[in-house]
Amino acid sequence: MGQTPESQLIEQRLQKLDAIRDLGIEPYPYRFEPTHYSVDIVASFDALNASGDEVRVAGRLIVTRGHGKAAFADLRDAKGRLQIYVRLDNVGDDAFALWKLLDIGDFIGVSGQVFKTRTGQISVQVQTLVLLTKAIRPLPVPKEEIRDGERVVHDQFSDKELRYRRRYLDLALNPDVQAVFRKRSAVVSAMRDFLDTRGFLEVETPVLQPLYGGASARPFVTHHNVLDMPLYLRISDELYLKRLIVGGLEKVYEIGKNFRNEGIDRTHNPEFSMLELYQAYADYSDMMAIAEALYAFVAEKVNGSTTLEYQGREIDLSPPWPRIPMLDAIERYGGIDVARSSDADLRAACKRFDFDIEPGAERGLLINALFEACVEPELIQPTFITDYPIAVSPLAKRHRTKKDLTERFEIFINGWEAANAFSELNDPIDQRQRFAHQKTLRDRGDDEAQVLDEDFLMALEHGMPPTGGLGIGVDRLVMLLADAPSIRDAILFPHMRPKEGLDDYG
RNA sequence: GGGCGCGUAGCUCAGGCGGUAGAGCAACGGCCUUUUAAGCCGUGGGUCGCAGGUUCGAAUCCUGCCGCGCUCACCA
Numbered sequence: 001m002g003q004t005p006e007s008q009l010i011e012q013r014l015q016k017l018d019a020i021r022d023l024g025i026e027p028y029p030y031r032f033e034p035t036h037y038s039v040d041i042v043a044s045f046d047a048l049n050a051s052g053d054e055v056r057v058a059g060r061l062i063v064t065r066g067h068g069k070a071a072f073a074d075l076r077d078a079k080g081r082l083q084i085y086v087r088l089d090n091v092g093d094d095a096f097a098l099w100k101l102l103d104i105g106d107f108i109g110v111s112g113q114v115f116k117t118r119t120g121q122i123s124v125q126v127q128t129l130v131l132l133t134k135a136i137r138p139l140p141v142p143k144e145e146i147r148d149g150e151r152v153v154h155d156q157f158s159d160k161e162l163r164y165r166r167r168y169l170d171l172a173l174n175p176d177v178q179a180v181f182r183k184r185s186a187v188v189s190a191m192r193d194f195l196d197t198r199g200f201l202e203v204e205t206p207v208l209q210p211l212y213g214g215a216s217a218r219p220f221v222t223h224h225n226v227l228d229m230p231l232y233l234r235i236s237d238e239l240y241l242k243r244l245i246v247g248g249l250e251k252v253y254e255i256g257k258n259f260r261n262e263g264i265d266r267t268h269n270p271e272f273s274m275l276e277l278y279q280a281y282a283d284y285s286d287m288m289a290i291a292e293a294l295y296a297f298v299a300e301k302v303n304g305s306t307t308l309e310y311q312g313r314e315i316d317l318s319p320p321w322p323r324i325p326m327l328d329a330i331e332r333y334g335g336i337d338v339a340r341s342s343d344a345d346l347r348a349a350c351k352r353f354d355f356d357i358e359p360g361a362e363r364g365l366l367i368n369a370l371f372e373a374c375v376e377p378e379l380i381q382p383t384f385i386t387d388y389p390i391a392v393s394p395l396a397k398r399h400r401t402k403k404d405l406t407e408r409f410e411i412f413i414n415g416w417e418a419a420n421a422f423s424e425l426n427d428p429i430d431q432r433q434r435f436a437h438q439k440t441l442r443d444r445g446d447d448e449a450q451v452l453d454e455d456f457l458m459a460l461e462h463g464m465p466p467t468g469g470l471g472i473g474v475d476r477l478v479m480l481l482a483d484a485p486s487i488r489d490a491i492l493f494p495h496m497r498p499k500e501g502l503d504d505y506g
Numbered sequence: 507g508g509g510c511g512c513g514u515a516g517c518u519c520a521g522g523c524g525g526u527a528g529a530g531c532a533a534c535g536g537c538c539u540u541u542u543a544a545g546c547c548g549u550g551g552g553u554c555g556c557a558g559g560u561u562c563g564a565a566u567c568c569u570g571c572c573g574c575g576c577u578c579a580c581c582a
Contacts, residue, residue, distance in 0.1 A: 005551045006516050009533060063542080070539035087539060104532075117540045138532065140517035143543040154543060155518035155531060161574045162517090173517095217581065236582095262581045263507085272582070410582095417582055448581075473582055486575095499573055 006138075013136040016101045020131065025098055027134040032109040034058045038075065038082035041114055045122050048114045055124060057082060058109040058132060060172065061102060062141050071099065072123070075108070076172075083123040084110050095129045105139030107132040141173060164494055180482045181492060183302055187478050188255060190301040191275055194294050200251040200277060205240035207233060207257065213456065214238030214395065216448040217260040220270075233259035238395065238469065239456045241278045242424060246464045253277035255474065266486045267416055270495050273474035282468035283423040284407045288384055291411060291419055291470055292319035295382065295477070302481050310414055310480050316381060323384040323409075325402075326371055334374030338367055346370065360444065364391025364404065379412035394434040394450050396422035411472075413480060421470040428460035 020027050035056045041048065048055060059075035059082070069088040074081045088096045090112070102108065112127040143154040156174070157163065163170040163177075170177050192202065210229070212219040214236030222231050237254050244252045259271045279286065299306045299317050306318040327338045336349050346366040350357045353373040357366065367389050375385070386409040387399055396406035407423035425431050435457070441449040478490040488494035 005533095008551065009516060012533065065541050065544050066538080067541065067544080068538040070541090072541045072544080074542080083542075085540070089539075115540095117542090119540075119542080121540085121542070123540085138516045140532075142517075143531065145543045147543095152543085157517065159513095159517085159574085161513090164574090215582080258582080260581070263579090265581095266576090268581065274582080420582075471582085476582075497573065 009138050010136050013103055013134070013138075016103065017134050017136065020098065020101050020134065023094065023097060023101075025131060027131050029130065029132060032056070032058050032130065032132055034077075034109065037079040038077045039080040041082055041124065042080075042122050045114055045116075049116075052113055054111050054113060054127070056109060056111040057084075057124060058107065060139075061104055061106045061108055062139075063104065063143075064102075069096070075110070078178075080175075083117075083121055084112075084126050085115075085117070085123050086110075086126045086129060091126055091129050098131060099129060102131065103135065103138075104141055105135035105137070107135075139172065140169070161496075164488055165496055165499070167492055177489075180478070180484055180489060183482045184478045184490060186302045187298055187481060188474065190298040191255065191294065191472075191474075193301070194297045195253050195277060198251070198290075200253045200279075201249055203241070203244060203249070203252050203254055204256070205234075205237045205244075205254055207259075209234050209240075211451055211453050211455075212236075213450055213453050215258070215260075216392075216450060217262060218447055220259050220261050235260050236274070236471070237276055238471070239453060241276055241469070242464060242467065243456065243459045245278050245280050245424075245467050246459045246462055250280040251278070264495060266488075267476065267479075269475065269487050269491055272487070272491075275472040275474055276469065277471075278424070278467055278469045280465045280467050283466065284386070284409055284421055284468055287421040287468040287470040288321075288323065288409060290468075291384075291421065291472070292321055292382075294472070295319075298477065299481060308480060308483070310483055311485060313380065313414070315414060315480065317413075321382045321384055321411075323386055325387045326367070326375075326385050326389075326405075327387070329375045329385055330367070330371055332375075333378050334370060336370060336374075338370075358444075362391050364389030368392045376412060376417075377415045380414055382411060382413045382418070384409045384411055390434075391437075393422065394438050395425055395431075397425045397427075398430070413476075416476055417473070418476055419470060419472040421468065424464070424467040424469045426460060426464040426467060428457055431460055432457055 017027055033056065038057060038059065041055055041057065057075060057077065059077035061073055062076045062081065063074045065072040071086045073084050073086065075084055086096070086099050091099070109130045109132050110124055110126045110128065112125045115123055115125050117123055140157050142156045145152050157169060208222070208231045210231060212232035212235050215238065217235045219235050220233040222233065224231050235258055237256060241252055241254060253275060255273065255275050257271045258274050261270065262268060264270060295317050296306045296319055299308065307314065307316045330336050330338055338346070341349070343363050343366065346363065347357065350366060350369055353370070357369055387402055387405045388396065388408040390398065390404055390406050393406040393408045396408040399405040399407050409421050410417050411419035425434065435450065435452040438449040439452060475487050475490045478484065479487060482490065484490045
C-alpha cells in the first residue's frame with residue numbers, strides 16, 4: 001500500500017468494501033436486469049406513474065445529496081441520468097446501511113416506483129437497492145447544474161492527457177465524448193449501408209503482410225517467430241483488394257486499420273481507419289460519383305444534414321463538388337502555368353514557397369510539391385483534385401489523353417486530404433515499370449517509395465479488369481461530422497507515449 | 507525534428523517580485539426523511555513532473571530530461 005493521498009482514498013474505499021462484505025453483501029454480483037433506461041423513465045413517466053409499475057434501473061452513482069435518514073442521488077447509464085430517492089423507511093435498515101457505504105463511482109441497481117418530487121423532478125422511489133460493483137478508486141465527477149435549461153458543468157474533467165490515457169473516465173464523465181463515438185459508429189454503419197445496398201461485398205484482407213504496399217509510407221515491422229521472417233503491418237489494403245478484383249468479386253470493400261510509421265499530429269495517428277472500395281469495369285469518374293454520394297449519404301444519415309460547421313467554419317458536402325485538374329488548381333491558386341514552365345522554373349517556384357526539394361527531383365515531384373504548398377490549404381469546401389503526375393501515382397492508370405498524368409483524384413475538405421482514388425493501373429507491364437521507377441527513388445534515399453511486389457504483379461498478369469478504386473479516411477470524416485478538433489478526439493484510444501509511474505498503487 | 511506554452515491535493519485551479527503551499531469539489535467525522543452545483547459544523551490530505559545548478563534558503567530563478575498541448579516542417 002502506497003503512501004500517497006490517493007492511496008488513502010483507496011484505503012477508505014477498501015475498508016467500506018470489507019464492511020459491505022461484513023453485511024453479508026457480495027460487492028461484485030453477477031447480473032442485473034434493468035427494465036428501463038434513465039431517459040425512458042422520464043419519457044414515459046405519465047404511463048409509469050399511472051400504472052404504478054415497478055421499474056428497475058442500473059447505472060453509475062455520480063452524485064449524492066444526503067439528508068440524514070434519506071438521500072437523493074443521480075445515476076448515469078448509457079442514455080442519460082436519473083434521480084433516485086433512497087429513504088430508510090422504504091428500503092429498510094440493511095439496504096440503508098449499504099447505502100451509507102456507497103461512493104460516487106459505484107455501480108448500483110434499484111427498483112421502485114416512479115414519482116415526482118415536490119419540485120417536480122421525476123425520480124425513482126427506491127424500494128430495493130443492490131450494489132453491482134464497488135469502485136475502489138475515486139471518480140473525478142464534476143458538478144453540473146441546469147441553468148436556463150442549459151447543462152452547465154463546473155470543474156469538468158478536462159486534462160487532455162488524462163482524458164486520452166484513461167478514456168474510460170472521459171467517457172464516464174463527459175457525455176459529449178460518448179456522443180462522438182456513438183457518431184463514429186453511426187458513420188461506419190452508414191458506410192456499410194451505402195455500399196451493401198449497391199452490391200459491394202465486405203471483405204477482410206491481411207493486416208500482417210510479407211511486403212507492404214499500396215501507399216507511400218514507412219511501415220511498422222514485426223517478426224514471425226516460427227517462420228523466422230519479418231512481417232509488416234499494412235500501410236494499405238489496396239494490393240490485396242485488387243487481387244480480389246482479379247478473382248472476379250467485382251465490387252469489394254474493406255473498412256480497417258492501416259499503420260504508418262510517421263509523425264503524429266492533429267490529423268495523423270500511427271494507426272488509422274480507411275474505407276477502401278474497388279469496382280470492376282469502373283474508372284475514376286465513377287469513383288467521384290460514388291464518393292460524393294457516399295459522403296452526402298453518411299452526413300445525412302448521421303447528422304441529418306449535408307452541411308456542417310467544423311470549428312466555426314461552414315462546410316457543405318452537398319454534391320456535386322467542383323472537379324479541378326491539379327495543373328489548373330496550381331495556376332488558379334499559385335499563379336503558376338505549369339505547362340509553360342520548365343523544370344528550372346518549377347524548381348524556382350518551389351524555392352519561393354520556401355520548402356526543401358531534392359536537388360534531383362523530377363518534374364512530377366516538383367508539381368506535386370507546388371500543389372501541396374499553394375493549393376491544399378485553400379481547399380476548404382469539398383473538392384476533387386484530378387489528374388496527378390505519374391511520378392507520384394505508381395498505382396494509377398495513365399490518363400487517357402493527358403501526357404505524364406494519371407487518372408487519379410484526391411478529395412480535399414477543410415484543407416485535408418480526405419480521400420484518394422484512381423482508375424487502377426491494370427497493365428502489368430506498365431505496373432512493373434512503375435515499381436522499377438519507385439526502386440530508383442528508393443535507391444536515391446526516398447524511404448517512402450513503394451516496393452516491388454512480385455506476387456501482386458503475378459495477379460495482374462493473370463488479368464485484372466478495368467477497375468476504379470477509392471480510399472476514404474474514416475477518422476477525418478468522423479472529425480468533420482462530430483466537429484472534433486483533433487484526430488485524437490475521434491479515436492477511442494489514440495497513441496500516447498508510454499508514461500512511467502502513473503500510479504504506485506498495486 | 508524546430509518554435510512557443512503547460513505540468514501544484516483524487517479532480518478543477520490559485521500562488522509564482524525566492525522565505526519550504528491555498529481554495530472549491532471529492533474524501534473523513536457530526537447534524538439533517540423532497541434535495542438537485544443541497545445545506546450547516548468540524549477534520550485529514552501535497553517528494554509543487556524528474557534530476558541537477560544558483561542561493562543561507564527554490565513550487566518560484568537557471569540548465570537538462572520526461573510527459574502533454576499548440577504550431578511549423580513531413581506523411582492520409
